[in-house]
Amino acid sequence: MEDNVRFTHVAVDVVQGKDTLFHIIYLATDYGTIRKVLSPLNQSTGSCLLEEIELFPPRKRQVIRSLLILHSRSELYVGVRDQVIKIPLKRCSYHKNREACVGARDPYCGWDMLLKKCTTLEESVRMSQWEQSISKCPVRNVTVDGGFGGWSSWSMCSHSDGGGSVGACLCRTRACDSPAPQCGGQQCHGISVEVANCSRNGAWTPWTSWSPCSTSCGIGFQVRQRSCSNPAPRHGGRVCVGQNREERYCNEHLPCPPHVYWSAWSPWERCNVPCGGGIQSRRRTCENGDDCPGCGQEYQSCNTLPCPELKKTTLGRRGLQ
Secondary structure, eight states, X not given: OOTTOOEXXXXXXXXEOSXXXXXXXXXXXXXXXXXXXXXXXXXXXXXXXXXXXXXXXXXXXXXXXXXXEETTTTXXXXXXXXXXXXXXXOOXXXXXXXXXXXXXXXXXXXXXXXXXXXXXXXTOSOGGGEEOOOSSOOOOOOOBOOOOOOOOOOEEEEEEOSXXXXXXXXXXXXXXXXTOOBTTOOOOOSOSEEEESOOBOOOOOOOOOOOOOSOSSSSEEEXXXXXXXXXXXXXXXXXXXXXXXXXXXXXXXXXXXXXXXXXXXXXXXXXXXXXXXXXXXXXXXXXXXSOOSSOSEEEEEEOOSOOOOOOOOOOOHXXXX
């Protein structure tokens, strides 16, 4: 371990390994982390740094004010400014495969060959099938979570719209290399590819239903329509080919019944008297049937002026001679 690191608190645990007892020392550093250290295995080796436990993000670290192991619960209690943090002593589930489990050289942990996972000795099915090898210090790898680098420049790329049509886009990428994840560190979270301004070819919507016929009888027409919006073309994509409207005849085999209507009125007939009030009439006929509403003949008065009076003249006999 480095000589220039100062430790503020210490706690010690005794662990039963597969073949012997081990002493694990927890050291609180002055910069807010905890170092998990395996005491010297023999006179020829020094202590082994098994793990450095980060309690907080690097820029939000707090001073550790107390450190205590509660053996009955197998937990390490860390006191900081405004809280107490519990850390399990047995962290075997962090090792996901045999190589990581055995290579960690952690006295709490071993590889259970029956369960196929990293377990504590107490959790193992059978000690003879529990593998642990602590003869030297582990090759300690520092876990590093990945971080994205900068975006590349925009460049042309292609895409498929899922219907067999390929369009052109602008794309840019970024890599999880600043830093790259190491030793089990987390992969970058987020998108690594951005796509913009994709050209998209237009496609027709389904035809609408035919509209009602324009006539109730006799030849008429119907229309149906569609639009180039499924999807609509964009960013230089091709427009739809074909018509957006169709028409067809309808009711061509449903002739209309003849149209029944009145003819024009005839001229008024001669008045039946020359004076003194008479009557005259005029007529019209129902064409294409006899169901026309109304009357086929109408009357009006005529020559309503009174007739002149006739004066009788008596001549004497003298006048007859």
